Amino acid sequence: MLIEECSKKGEIDSRDAINLGGLLRQQGRLKEAEKHYKNTLELIPECIQLRANAINLFIEARKLEEAENLNIAGLKLNPEDRTLLETFGRVSLGKQEYQKAKSTFEKLLKLDKHNINGFLGLGQAMDALGNWEEALEIFQEMKKLHPKDERGTTNQLLMLQRLGRHREAEVIYANLDPNQKASVQIKTALANLLMDKQDNETAERLLSNLCMEDPYNSSHWLNHAATLKALKHNNASCRVIKEGIKREPLNSDLKLALGQSLAEMGRHKAAISCVLEASNNFNSMNATYLTNIQFIGAGYNLIESIERKRIAREWEGKTQREGVGALWGDRIRSNMRKRPLRIGYLSADFTTHPVGRFIYPVLKNHNKNEVTVVGITCGPHEDILTHKIRMECDEWVNINYRTDLEAARILSDKQLDILVELGGYTAHNRLGVLVHKPAPLQFSYLGYYAPTYLKCIDGWIGDKELFGGLNSTDSESHKLLLVKGGYMSFFPEAMPKIAAIREVRQLQFGCFNHARKLTHECIELFCNVMRETHRETKLLLKSISFVEKVEQHRIKKMFAEAGLAEDKLITLPWVEGWDNHMKMYNEIDIALDPIPYGGATTTCEALIMGVPVLSLAGEGMVGRLSTSILINAGLSKWVAKDKIEYINKAKSICNNNHLSKEEREQVRYQLMSSSLGDPKRLARELEKIYDNEQRLRNS
Template sequence: MAGKFQGAAAATPVGQATAVPQRTDLAKQSIELAFQHHQAGRIREAESLYQQALAVQPGQIDALYYLGVLYLQNGVQDAAEEFLTKALRKQPKFAEGHFNLGVALQEQGKLKEAAKAYNQSIKGDKRFVPAHLNLGNVYLDLEQFDRAASTFSKLIKLSPKSIEAHLNLGRASKSKGDAEGAMAAYRRALELNPEYADAHLNIGAILLDRNDYQEAKSAFKQALAIDPQNAEAYNNIGVAWRREGFLDHAMSCFARASEIKPGFGDAHNNMGAMYYAFGDTERAEEEARKGIEISPDSSAAYCILGKILRSRGKKLESIDALNTAIKLAPKLAEPYREIGLTLSENGQLDQALKAYNMALERDPEDGIAYNNAGMTHILLGQLETAIDCFDNAIKAIPTFSLAHSNKLYSTTYVPNISLEEIAQQHFEFGEIWDREYDDSNFTNPPDPDRPLKIGYVSPDLRQHVVVTFFEEILKAHDRDQVELFAYAEVHNPDPITERLKGYFDHWYSTVDRNHVEVAQKIRADGIDVLVDLAGHTGNNRLPVFGFKPAPIQASWIGYANTTGLKNMDYIFTTPNYVPPGSEAYFSEEIYYLPRVPTTFRAPSDPPELVGVPFERNGYVTFGCFNNVIKVGATAVDAWSEVLQAAPDTRLVLKSHAYRNEKSVEASRSAFEARGIDPARITFDGPSQHKDYLACYGAIDLALDPFPYNGGTTTLEALFMGIPLLALEGQSWVSRNGSAILQAIGEESLIASSVEDYIAKAVDFAQNPGKLTALRADLRERFIATGITDPVAMTRDVENAYRDLWQRWCKQRGGA
């Protein structure tokens, strides 16, 4: 992104060398005539005459030297090196000769040899400015940044008004981590020449690194004012817009840069990143590969390609591209961070953590790497370590809303945390992101009976558990009463994404877009009711709600707790989940729906219900199919007591994490430390959905974890006719199991305390006939609750939207 460094070219012949040995008249005449041709640009004639002089007088120093210069000026670097070296053997203190030899060596990439030549030139003439300039640049290329800075500083003392010296001192200072020194050097270059576009570019690059996007753009625009065709300036402005999240502005800048400079690899790479954000991954890959074709040594190009390939499901190709990025730039953190994400998505969690640690070794302030490492620790069930990572991410980037959300989400798994404390942590998030707004600025027509514009904000409009609840709602919406808008933060769209698009009247991708821009879009669309489906789960867009772009905003489905935002007007639930009197723990107004606020899509081809496992095995088998992060110390303590009190029982644990041996070993060790023989426990990894459901046929009683209960797993267990034992807690996340059981009238499966939970489990183990009776018609009773009736649920939600809308209209003086 920075401007180019400045160097000195080969010295042009301006006269004869001094202290030249006596020459023959013929050689002298040939050299003098050759010199005239040389200065006039008649290269062939000059070369022939220099060679003629050497034929007459081998080793003639002027002929050797000027022939070397001739070859140097015409790009024949190896021949230049040969003849200049021969000349210098005869005249070892010739400063200009060593300088030109340095140029020849530098052009061939022989940097260490070039540095020696320039040092010899300076030794011969300490005030030889071009030698200092080129020596500093060689040190830059050798990544000897301290030496480079020292060389340019000496040059500035010799030539205080050398713009090139100040510009290159800035480059050296920035490369060695002295951004302030670099900024001072660039500003001094501008004092000497305010029309120096490269200095403006380099100042902008430093401001960009500081995330000072407005000032960075200003610097790049100053470069453009000097040089309107400066492709680098357009590209860098695009980078600033992109980092701010204004993608359309960014794309126009990258396209302009590419138009000005068709072979500009960075512009193609950045356009690839934009197409990726826009969801056009095919075009994104095409642009990224163009960038690589132009700049095959660009680490950034391979890094962008790796991201795109990951999003297209080409995991192995992604890893190959990112490994290439690492080879090209082993000191950069980003390629390691990106390969960590690819490995994590591929289930290689231990390797992913190693990659994130490599990123953090290179950049200890890489908040994204800390956040991603935290998410990997969550997948491994390492809650405390995950929360530490999120804290470090927030420390590195205080406005990193997703890291803050990940921490809040993780705290809901922490046992023995008070409702007051967890609420306060959520409210602190709201204090950061809530913005003041003027309700009178909404232009939505306050007609209480008109069709409503409903906006759904979600990152999970793809293959995700939320879709199993939400898709049937979308199908059942009354399209005469609602117009549907999707604000989709879908980073990896898939065939389900394409299917879901068909249920919406309008679809807008929010990926990588600025929160302000998304809020402005929602306001411009005239949304009446804006609904968040994610809460503090991954890739949420809660900060958008903080700007209050819609007159009514509600949280539903995705998160069983407060968002912490005062500008989130309502949260949908039922008294089973959030009892009356819980208002102090919510920033939103609690809005009670008439039934459990979720719907379950029964599989089209479910496995057959099988007989009672106890009758086949002769012992009771407990089971839990929840995410391993939910199987914390409190649950393990209780389940271990059950297994000790009922020594003939077995336990089946099934989770995605158990495809990782490290997770299996951690869980096995936790039970063994509590005196349980690991042979009594089966650890099972993921399965295809129908096979996964069939696995319920192997257990007699599902054990709901706590303090964070199961969600989808609870519904699936009951649908498969498996009784579920749940502990009714204080928080929403610890009441999901009891809420569902109350809805189907199975209070006998609800425990009031940990002791009661253990006692009930042991009783069922000792009296398995009770479980047989419970299984008899459990699926039918589950279905009878209406949980599998999306039409009824949709009418409930639409009625809620209408009620809230009519309230707002009444406040605005509507009919």
């Protein structure tokens, strides 16, 4: 009351105003605190501490525009005040205006070359700008000047992790004393390092404790959830994210993570709702948000194509404005007539992953007199197939620890004629690199089931059947480059054994696709198949997510709600190793392709094991993956045009009973003797496309 009375009289003591503001914040009366700061600053605008406290309140409330306005007004009165420069830098970081933050903290350090918050803020701005080497130097200097402040060490470890210099980080950590190792910040840095090294089990235990020690740090919850997801415990991951949201209900990163988790659990409408809410109407969209919106929106037709195109183009425009233009034109290029075409393949999945398995035979069969193959990896994992793929490449580049602009410069120096990205909007994609146009021609191929819509993509490689269900927006977003005989090839190095049915058993349908593809529409179709076959049949499901019992229970409940008797459904456990996985196909007689998001890898696997695959020719590329495979394999008899025909074809196959071992081997022979079993054919067709598009560009 005294403050209000003084305010009315125009007389107020700055110490009282500061103390009251602090008391209101301490009591959680934030609205009153905001009003108090606004009123008192009109009377005593020159009080820097009061203004700084007000700015900090608005930063904490994420009201960054109001915080910035207060800051600017204060700097007009005191342009070199160190406290206000620090808060202005923090506001700029919060608004993702990293260049402005960098300039502000540089000015602060000119005024006070030992200012610890200046070092911290400048390092954070450099990190956000992707200048990791410079950020590392800043944090090293900070550590030297302020050796007792653990933030210097923490951020030094973080930058070394960003740069992939794990051994240096491990040496620094090993030399810390026990008290330092026990600090929350150091343990946080260690957890990040463990995750980057793919030691998810150790990281998960450490992060579980950090969530309890420091529960209001959203990064702990996000990283804990990420480690659980990496360990295939998606339901547990979802529970962790929800616990984090209880602490920080407005945190956009947690909402985005929840959307990802819900999508993995097949709750696609709830997932896209979370992602859209987290994206804040696309005003400050980054590549991670874009990836999730596109992947979920396209996979389950939850966002119209025209809207996905608009979102992608807005992000591309924003990214281009932050860049330096097309980089390939900045280089003096060698004479193409005297050398093979230089083709770069970019992927995060040059591993035992569907993309790795499908692209390996292509690389192995490229005519090295016609093309020079440059493998460009951007993924966090490597395995035995990575090394095989690398051996088939003439050159190998790792851009995993490079920013988009740095990576684009490196690829531009490679003088690629064509850059083929294999990931689209999938995990660890680097579409931001392509926006900077490191190659004169850039194509999308193989790893993603929809267009990227980006103008920097000059062509989309597929085939007639694959693109047969595209709507006008999707078909016009890129030039469609058609591969004769099918856009892919399946040629396992070792053929798994087809076993004879060991005993007389019931006919068994099966679906080995990820459980996230089992939408309500899909489950209803599968249940109708089971009902209409009018005989004792069972349905076998296998998914990598079934490592969790709770996930098996969730799927069983959905089928029960759709009317399928409990004894009709069998969920198979996840098994380690491709050979063990392939043996499981001996247990099914007919594979059911899911809708609307069909299979590709599982379709090829089933056919190679002699199992008929029923597919519905749906909408978009996502609905034609199996259709393309079956038609190009000469097995169009198993492609249905609608749900009724899908059910009727299932009934027809059932009437023929179990396929014998010989009949299954005939299905395999049909696949392997078709164009899909000929990787040399695919390599030549791709080379024709590359050559033709290069000639058209030069003509």
